[in-house]
Amino acid sequence: MHNAHAQAAGMGGIRAGGDLVARMQMTRGMRLKEAKEYVAGKLGVTPFDLSDPAVMTEVRSELGFGRIHSYAISQPAQANLIEAKFNIGRVLDIRINCVEKFKERAGLQ
């Protein structure tokens, strides 16, 4: 069922930019249009591009936002997981709770 919804209407999560738009909805209460425009503006792409893996894979690589990885497409020198969230928070100009806690607990601030 999840796959059907994801293919029929989803933004693709980290395959594209769905997680970024979701973050603005979830933590800032932005409606879809506003959230897509906000993220697209920060990334220098169009709202249409945010659901396109062909565009967003490159954007995510450039900005260190983390990507789908497997043995065939490993990127060990790129930011991923919590590292990627540091970059996402900086580029989207938002505080991400777990990133702030990480800084505090790792003595980075």
Add this chain to the structure above:
Amino acid sequence: METAIPTRMGDGSIARMARSELRADIEDGVAQAVRRAKVEPLAADEQEHLLDIYASPARFVGVDLGDEVVLSCDGTGMKTHATRAQDMQSYEQWMGADLLELCPGDYSLKVIRTILPYEAQCLHDALLATIAPMQYGIMPNLGLYAKDDGPCENWSTLLPEGRIAEARAASEQAAEMAVSDAVRMADAMWEAGADAIDFDTTGASGDPEFWATLRVTEIIRRKYPEMGVQLGMAGEFVLGMHGELEYDGKRLAGMWPRQQLEVVQKAGATMYGPVVNVNTGRSCAWNMARALTLVKPCMEIAEIPVHMNVGMGVGAVPMFVHPPGDAACRAAKACVDILGLDGL
């Protein structure tokens, strides 16, 4: 003679219906919603589009390119594949999940009282190993606070005995306990790094449960301004198990989706999930027509994202343990195309 189109009933079984029969079902579904909730019917062009979606013989349909929406993905961390943290990783890496949710297997608020540190630790560690925003999800499930499962008198047994005042007092006592537990949970999850809390199936125990969840939402908003709160409902109509509870001067019992959204927004939630339950004896087209008509008034007043529930047994997705993909994708397309939802 009209062609018989394969379509689905609300229980997931295949039914073969002519286009004219599907049209009649859609008109009846709209009419049922209008009559019960006193809302406006779907416009003629909206009903025609809905008919095109459900009369399509295609195995799979989808929204137009560029019209994609965010998927709430509740229950992604529930040991479907491996450990809960690994589940969320696989949803993120393989399933294109836009957000992630860690949740206890029971999914009820009360059961995490004694395992809260463990749950928070699990969330903390999972946050280090994922990218997508992550919420902690539970059902308020106020019924577990009533005897024999909990300490409060059981309002469901008191009501049939005509002991109305005692039933109301018991549900209010349970609501107070749920508020206390939920705030403690939010404190722990915020400290662990959570992005949001998801209150799922809110109102399953009627207006006392909705009342408790709205009050918790208000407290979370005040304590943690950047913490998301997703408030999803249990049904289209708030049952009056108490009957006199109000929020912001509005009686909660009897609220339909638009009125629910008004108080949800007032409480400070960041996402709202309307629910319309499936009638298993009617077609998916009938169920979707009814669901869209009930939820459409929300979209006129929405200030926060509206993520309609389209899981098993709600939002015209069949009440079957493995909902057929052809029914799920039609539900997704109909909701996005006709309501302009913010997510599913």
